[in-house]
Amino acid sequence: MDQLLANIKIQVNDKIYVKDPETTTLGRKIIKNSLIMMDEIGFDNFTFKKLGELIGSNESSIYRYFENKHKLLVYLSSWYWSWIEYKMVFATANITAPLDQLLKALEIVTEKIEDDQNTPYINEALLNKIIIAEFTKTFLTKEVDEENKEGFFLIYKRVINRMAAMVILIAPAYPYSKSLISSIVEGALHQHFLKDHFKTITDCNEMVSPSDFYKHLIQHLLSPKS
Amino acid sequence: MDQLLANIKIQVNDKIYVKDPETTTLGRKIIKNSLIMMDEIGFDNFTFKKLGELIGSNESSIYRYFENKHKLLVYLSSWYWSWIEYKMVFATANITAPLDQLLKALEIVTEKIEDDQNTPYINEALLNKIIIAEFTKTFLTKEVDEENKEGFFLIYKRVINRMAAMVILIAPAYPYSKSLISSIVEGALHQHFLKDHFKTITDCNEMVSPSDFYKHLIQHLLSPKS
DNA sequence: CTTAAATTGATAGTATTACTATTACATTTG
DNA sequence: CAAATGTAATAGTAATACTATCAATTTAAG
Numbered sequence: 001m002d003q004l005l006a007n008i009k010i011q012v013n014d015k016i017y018v019k020d021p022e023t024t025t026l027g028r029k030i031i032k033n034s035l036i037m038m039d040e041i042g043f044d045n046f047t048f049k050k051l052g053e054l055i056g057s058n059e060s061s062i063y064r065y066f067e068n069k070h071k072l073l074v075y076l077s078s079w080y081w082s083w084i085e086y087k088m089v090f091a092t093a094n095i096t097a098p099l100d101q102l103l104k105a106l107e108i109v110t111e112k113i114e115d116d117q118n119t120p121y122i123n124e125a126l127l128n129k130i131i132i133a134e135f136t137k138t139f140l141t142k143e144v145d146e147e148n149k150e151g152f153f154l155i156y157k158r159v160i161n162r163m164a165a166m167v168i169l170i171a172p173a174y175p176y177s178k179s180l181i182s183s184i185v186e187g188a189l190h191q192h193f194l195k196d197h198f199k200t201i202t203d204c205n206e207m208v209s210p211s212d213f214y215k216h217l218i219q220h221l222l223s224p225k226s
Numbered sequence: 227m228d229q230l231l232a233n234i235k236i237q238v239n240d241k242i243y244v245k246d247p248e249t250t251t252l253g254r255k256i257i258k259n260s261l262i263m264m265d266e267i268g269f270d271n272f273t274f275k276k277l278g279e280l281i282g283s284n285e286s287s288i289y290r291y292f293e294n295k296h297k298l299l300v301y302l303s304s305w306y307w308s309w310i311e312y313k314m315v316f317a318t319a320n321i322t323a324p325l326d327q328l329l330k331a332l333e334i335v336t337e338k339i340e341d342d343q344n345t346p347y348i349n350e351a352l353l354n355k356i357i358i359a360e361f362t363k364t365f366l367t368k369e370v371d372e373e374n375k376e377g378f379f380l381i382y383k384r385v386i387n388r389m390a391a392m393v394i395l396i397a398p399a400y401p402y403s404k405s406l407i408s409s410i411v412e413g414a415l416h417q418h419f420l421k422d423h424f425k426t427i428t429d430c431n432e433m434v435s436p437s438d439f440y441k442h443l444i445q446h447l448l449s450p451k452s
Numbered sequence: 453c454t455t456a457a458a459t460t461g462a463t464a465g466t467a468t469t470a471c472t473a474t475t476a477c478a479t480t481t482g
Numbered sequence: 483c484a485a486a487t488g489t490a491a492t493a494g495t496a497a498t499a500c501t502a503t504c505a506a507t508t509t510a511a512g
Contacts, residue, residue, distance in 0.1 A: 024488075042368040047469065058490050060472085068470075136362050142268040144423050153424065160427045175429065179439045182420060182427040183413040190412050191405055197370050198379065201386045201408040203401065213405045220447055245459095252460075273498065284461050289500075 010082045010119075013151050016075045021065050028121040029055050030065055034072060035126045043073060043134045074138050074152050080131050081155040083124065084109060088162065098169040099222070103215055105163050110188035110211040132192045160185055171222045180221070184214050236308045236345075239377050242301045247291050254347040255281050256291055260298060261352045269299060269360045300364050300378050306357050307381040309350065310335060314388065324395040325448070329441055331389050336414035336437040358418045386411055397448045406447070410440050 014020065021027030033055050038046050046069060052059040066072040088108045095101040113128035139153060147153070160181050167177035174180075191210035194202035204210050240246065247253030259281050264272050272295060278285040292298040314334045321327040339354035365379060373379070386407050393403035400406075417436035420428035430436050 019488095026489075044367060048471090049469080058492095059470095060491085061489055063471075064488085133366055136366065139423070140359055140362065140419075141270060148423065157424060157427050164427075176434075176439045176442065177429070178427050179417055179420075179429045179436075180443075182424075183409070183417065183439075186416050187409040187413050191409065193366075194405075194408060197365070197374060198383060198408075201383050201390075201404050203403070203405045208401075210405075213402045213409075216402065217406075217447065221443065250459080274500090275498080284463095285499095286462085286501085287460055290459080294499075 010079050010086065011155075012075060012078045012082060013154065015150050016071055016078060016152060017066055018063075019065050021075070026055075026057060026061060027065055029057070030062055030072075031076070032121040032123070035076070035123055035130060038073075038076075038130050038134070039126050043069070043130075043137060070138075070141070073134060074147070076127060077131060077135055077138050078152065078155055079122070080127050080135075081159055085155055085159050085162070088159065092166075098166055099219075102163065102166040102170060102218065102222075105166060106184070106214055106218060107211055109159065109163070109185050110214050111209065112192065132189045135189060136186075167222065174222060184217075188214060236305050236312065237381075238301060238304045238308060239380065241376050242297055242304060242378060243292055244289075245291050247301070252281075252283060252287060253291055255283070256288055256298075257302070258347040258349070260302070261349055261356060264299075264302075264356050264360065265352050269295070269356075269363060296364075296367070299360060300373070302353060303357060303361055303364050304378065304381055305348070306353050306361075307385055311381055311385050311388070314385065324392055325445075328389065328392040328396060328444065328448075331392060332410070332440055332444060333437055335385065335389070335411050336440050337435065338418065358415045361415060362412075393448065400448060410443075414440060 019027065021031050030051070034046070034051055037051055037054060041050075048062045048069060049059045052062055066075065088105050091108060092101045092104050095104055113124050115123045115125040139148075141147075160178065163181045163185075164177040167174060167180060171177075188210045191202055191204050191213065195204040195210075199205070204213060245253065247257050256277070260272070260277055263277055263280060267276075274288045274295065275285045278288055292301065314331050317334060318327045318330050321330055339350050341349050341351040365374075367373075386404065389407045389411075390403040393400060393406060397403075414436045417428055417430050417439065421430040421436075425431070430439060
């Protein structure tokens with residue numbers, strides 16, 4: 001799978017960017033270093049001017065790729081979920097038992113990510129940290145509805161619907177498949193945050209991962225006895 | 227309970243404000259109208275200058291109450307969770323069966339809120355909408371750890387721990403009481419958001435509430451059979 | 453009831469942010 | 483080699499996020 005991932009171009013809605021950053025050196029530099037900088041100072045303190053200074057490039061050059069920093073974050077998120085979706089489809093393709101399939105998918109959306117080395121200008125470990133800390137900001141805006149119509153969140157929603165479909169295969173009578181999965185996907189990011197910042201309201205830590213918690217939840221909730 | 231609430235002063239950590247807004251007319255005006263304005267234009271577009279114009283007061287006067295808009299949001303959140311905690315303690319006090327107690331508490335943290343009329347300058351229905359849309363922004367910052375040390379999120383964490391304690395009473399062997407509750411409390415806000423903006427990834431709608439989903443979850447997860 | 457203290461309003465000012473526009477130069481590609 | 487594309491530099495605007503100062507007003511204390 002590592003080899004295959006190297007040959008796949010992650011798809012991102014082209015309305016998100018002004019110019020596709022994957023096509024030029026500067027574009028890739030923007031992506032790579034925006035990850036480093038956002039991780040370091042956070043999205044709120046991040047500006048195109050600072051990024052320009054970091055990469056020895058002009059602020060206005062960055063505006064040629066992204067309208068504003070919000071769109072850049074939407075781009076990074078979209079890339080992330082597209083990459084997750086790819087990993088998920090691939091990892092679950094050969095699994096026949098629906099429950100095992102769901103557990104595998106669950107692992108992929110809830111685990112802590114390591115850099116996968118196949119995308120030279122995207123450090124997935126960093127990106128995962130940024131998603132944990134900043135993803136909700138992409139849609140908690142007054143412009144959500146418009147941006148949703150433009151399809152900015154399509155891949156994210158597709159990932160959730162794929163998993164919800166697996167839930168239905170396992171437990172056709174369970175009435176909350178979508179809410180369960182959207183709750184888990186969002187919740188996993190939240191639990192990662194809690195274990196780093198609000199340790200007193202989570203059971204997750206070095207030994208227990210959000211994956212463990214949610215696997216247990218799924219198994220007890222969807223097992224045939226209940 | 228409505229009567230009693232009228233006589234209780236909701237406690238908010240005094241490090242959050244420069245000057246207690248509950249003590250003056252202008253302070254109460256700031257709170258009341260910041261709710262109206264944030265609901266209308268969202269936290270990101272909200273500024274003290276705009277608020278000043280709305281209440282016919284000067285920007286600099288508002289800075290005498292709150293250092294910045296972030297602190298104001300932290301204040302509103304803190305007030306909200308304090309109010310929720312009060313309602314929860316009160317509503318569960320007479321319930322002896324632990325499961326019923328938890329279900330009642332669950333209802334309080336997950337239900338859509340109506341204005342309770344007892345706090346003249348705080349419209350709880352509006353505040354609830356703002357919490358759904360903006361609460362995560364209070365802690366998804368680079369300053370979380372410092373602010374957490376200052377106790378800005380204490381009440382929120384206490385609400386979660388109260389409920390986690392109920393879970394332990396019901397199912398002493400269940401190993402994820404804190405993660406379950408923190409996941410639910412955050413998740414309920416998220417489900418409310420989804421039903422208004424991303425309808426395709428939730429089962430919640432006019433007929434089915436986030437409370438229904440989570441009550442079902444808790445009952446199936448903590449029932450003695452599993 | 454008067455005086456001091458606290459509160460508010462008005463004005464002004466600074467640094468930073470979030471852009472847009474223009475022009476010139478450099479590089480790649482056909 | 484010419485055209486197209488990409489980049490850098492500069493300048494400029496409007497808004498944001500404050501701080502400082504001072505005068506006017508309100509309130510509270512003796």
